[in-house]
Amino acid sequence: MLAQPFPLSDYAAILPLTIVATTPLMILLLDLILPKGAPRRDAAVAVGIAGLLLAAYVLVRQYLAHQFAPAFGFGFILGGFSIAFSLIVVAAAIFSLLMVLPQRDDEKVGPSCALMLWSAAGAMLMAGAGDLMTIFLGLEILSLALYCLCGMVLRASPVRLREARESALKYLILSSMASGFMLYGMALLFGATGSVNLAALQAIPAGNPVFAMGCGLFMIGVAFKLGLVPFHVWMPDVFEGAPLPVTAFMSVVTKAGMLAVFARFLYGVLGTDHQALIVPVWIVAGLSMLVGNLAALSQIDMKRLLAYSGIAQLGYIVAALAGTSTLGMRYALFYLGAYTFMNLGAFAVVALISRDQEEDSHLSAFSGLGTRHPLLAAAMAFFLLSLAGLPPTAGFIGKILILASTVAAGYQWLAWLLIAGTAISVYVYIKIVRAMYVPVDLAHIREIRPLSYAPWIAVAVCAVATIALGIYPAALHDVLPRIR
Amino acid sequence: MTPYGPVAIYLAVALVASLAFCILPGLLARKKPNPVKSEAYECGVEPTSDVSGRFPVRFYLIAMLFVVFDVEAASFYPWAVQMHALKLFGLIEMVTFVVVLAIGYAYVWKRGGFQWR
């Protein structure tokens, strides 16, 4: 006989998560078995992608079957909400793995893939987390794996090595410090309510000082992971230093995971009657829109530039939640999806034009791209226009939706900050577009390297999605309303 | 007696004890210094470097692995306490846990994480 405290349905609920979490074990075993070189490298990536696709399939099945239920005593809440975020995480992980492939660095590919999947698993756990414990667990699984990934560069120039390791150290110290704040906040929340369950936190009446302080510290952790000014300081350095696929991965997955936690906390715990407890987040979001874009103005390293632009983009997304309206949640998800495609697409392009050993993400690598790789340049142009929020791209419609919801929620000032931020960002991105297209004397252009196929898939998919969502967003938008 | 009584006593005892162990030898021991005695104990060899040298990186690696496996092992404790209540379910859970640890262990081993050099 088997006396188990939880019904099997609970395990079915976390099936995708389980898949993503166990695939790395297989990758590691294969890594031990297979001979060095290409087979080992490709196998690792292939298995990883296969696992992710399987997880995605299960997620979709769950979504269509509407088997939405709390599992493990509200420890993990399966629902359209968690599924949507999990799918975004899975997609991001797949694209990032595709970028891993061109790196000749076969000794590191296996572990990298494994860690990436574990990290994704952490994010998926956060997406469904129903109590503080699972939130913390997911957050740490996500982060711990990323600390390692940031430093995982081998066979690169000493400078690259130095950068990568430095980024790992900075990320480690700052992030665990932020986790400390969040953890203490959780302790206070637990103290205020006597329970770690978000559902139970809801019961607390407004104006409980311990609860308020708990929220405050919790929000610090949130703001740090989302990279909202002034908790954004870690992002540029870490993004620039980390290997490109990892940067791409971080730019979406950490955000998606923490956004899910934030949204659940916002809608599930604070609701509409604790507005005062959330104002600081709106403020930092507004700051991010401005500071992120302004700082991006003078960047000449693509990864760093995208880090700053990411800060601003997250500001937009958080702004969509202002007023905690269901509409806002929907639009935030929409923009997050759009952001996933356009941002990862841009990263994939950078990966494609990079050299074998180490990526050069300096902007000058883009000058004359239009003549070297017309298709690639066109795709990149679309990603950048989308990030800038120009039609006909997903970014444009996403911004319009966010504007609509913030204004509807009565946060005019956020809308204006968004418009101002966009004004600045247009320059940032258009500059690169022009660099790609304005004819330059071929003397300056580096020789055309054969492009490895894998990132092409990512670029193609992202480009199609970015444009499709821009031209006919209803496709995605009409699915979202079913999210609970 | 205030709630802090025990704490105070504990602190006092700890302080006294530790101080005592520092001071007593100096007081009790008989002192007959000579140059040979006051040399560093190096089996007759002159000291080459100071004792507090830097450890090889290996040391840290082993230390880390030890920390990980050691502390994860601590997770057995709650299961061990409730083993009979959890019955087969708990056993399965624990086995899975061990398997996962084992795979990690195997990986480290195969990659030569434990070789000193």
Added chain:
Amino acid sequence: MSVALANYIALSAVIFMIGAAGVVLRRNPLVMLMAIELMWNAANLAFVAYARASMNNAGHIFAFLVITVAAAEAAIGLAIVVIVFRRAEFVDVDEVSVLKG
């Protein structure tokens, strides 16, 4: 005869502050990591104290969880510090500032 909850919390708060200060003030990454551990364990103390006050085991379990995670985190931290400062004469985070701007 037992120590009031508030005192535990006050103590943990103080420890937390000390930890935060340590991260900002110390230059040795190892010490910084220790300071971070301090912050986490301050949280642990709060958890346990609250758990004991409200007779709710969740706090204990949480603390336990935190300890294990902290161990893993310490191991990784140590590893990173080692690879960063492998060839450094002495460890000082201020030396680590290639990435800036």
Added chain:
Amino acid sequence: MGIEGQYPLLFLIWLAPFAGAIVIWALGPKLKSWSGPIGCAAIGVSFVATLASWADAVRSGPAGATTVVGAHQTMVTWIKGFALGLLWDPLTLVWTLIITGVGFLIHFYSMGYMHGDRGYPRFFAYMNFFVFAMLTLVLADNFVVLLVGWGLVGLASFFLIGFWFERPSAVAAATKAFVMNVVGDVGILFAIFILVAVVGSVSFADAFAGVQAHAYNGQLLFIACAALFVGCAAKSAQVPLHSWLPDAMEGPTPVSALIHAATMVTAGVYLIARCWPMWQGSADARELVGVIGGLTALLGAILGIGQWDIKRILAYSTMSQIGYMIMGVGVGAYDGGVLHFFTHAFFKAQLFLTAGIVIHALHNEQDVRRMGGLRAREPFAFWSMLVATLSICGFPPLAGFFSKDAVVYETLVKGHPVLYAIGVLTAGITAYYMFRMVFITFFGTYRGEIDPSSLGIRHPELAGTSAGLLKHPHDEAAPHEEHAPAWLMTAPVAVLFVGTIFAGFLDLGGTNSFWYGLLQPVFGATIAPVEGAAPFSELASSALVFIVVLAGIGLAYLRYGSTAALRDSVARLRNESIRMFPLLTNAFYFDAAIDALFVRPSRAFGTFFGVVVDPLVIDGAVREARVSALWLGHLFRSFQTGLVRAYALTIVFGAAAFIVYYAVVGAH
């Protein structure tokens, strides 16, 4: 706006040119000389469909609270609350008629003009695409599709202006036009953002309804209008964004005709006319647009005096005429402005196509100084040019007379005496420089053989546009290749005579004129004539304008047309070109001014506007990105010291701020 329903013809109008572009682009090499007829056919289909669906445009629906006129078809719900569709009302009708009608003639003409050019198929693909883009712009029922069309027009113009990409000057001109147009696009983008922020919709109807409902508080409406007008100014070459227009002459002449007469530059006029409720809502916006329009009209005319390149003269005349239109719609004389667009399309197309005939006959000579005496040689061109010139000068009873006088007089009626004075003065200057061109080109003796320097042409290759003496690609290819049959080029011009002469009569008869009947349902009471608003009658005004025009013509005659002038024309031209008032030759140093005002500062700090004109950015030399990095950026770079402890400190400070806030909130 518009009666909801299914209107398949609209899609035919809209997509026929697109289909043509695709077909030609795809099969161009195989089609060869057939791509021309196919291109024409595509536009022709579109034009016929336009005529066929005329009734839909003017049909007015049930007279409810608001007058619903024309047709509206919702294409797709973009997302909830954002439906995109096609709008088909008299205003759109007018534009579509010109775009497809005149566009067709220009396509037809191109078959002759581009005959034998290497890029023959490519050319027609671009032209069709251009027409498609413009139709997208005018058929849109919302700002988003409008913006897409707006951008596509810019793109198409980029292709066509840079059509002869082996000329560096052509590429430069194309890039310049594109950059300036991007400024406009972004302006409209922000207008859209503002509208969404205010009325939560992108459709014209909701935006205008918001005006009635006073949804725009404070200066918001003005800001929105101003943002829109940035777009208009860029597209319609209004001061200070006009400098791309003359350079755009680098494109083949039919392109200039298409850009100037039928498409592109009139888009600004369309947008303002389309958004008239918004402008009616904000007096400041009207003031702004009117003044800019007046300035542009005057400036364009003055600059027209100083040009030697026949196409540049026409370019500045366009700039000036568009100024009239903008001024008209700016002061609220919507029907007048639109009418001027309508008539202008005819005579401007005729002017350009005729100029094309002349240039073609002289093997791409564009410098009027090296022409002269062509009256005998090219009689058809002469008469055509003369009539069109009279029309543009507003010589009664030609088309230009009615429209121009309508605009000019309306400025007075709406109470802008200064603009009125500008309008009248500009009319005089227009007459002067246009007839200057006619006299130099067609009278006297042919000066083509004379050594350029004796005509004061210092740098022949730089005369007029740098394209001045460049050989037409197909002449390089085959010098003595016979031209296409002449009627291919003369027939369209002949057709244009009709419009150039008679188009104005549509406005005859005040409120019961055809024109008023057509547009009244759109603009409603705003264009109803007001009695006694002006100190004197329209007739008197017309007489005044007429006198000024005659004066201008007379002056031109004395300087260039009289027997005395013609006798020593060479010496006179030489003098003039040497003594030319430098301000004129340098187009009032506008490019220099833009450089000084925007480019330099933009290196110091990147105001968006400056940035877009920033050469560092334009030449894409990102390796100099450091140089163009902006002080604001530097400011934020300086925060990023790279020291972990500094970062930790920042975070702790942020945390402290949070903690304080939450402590305060928690306290009560």
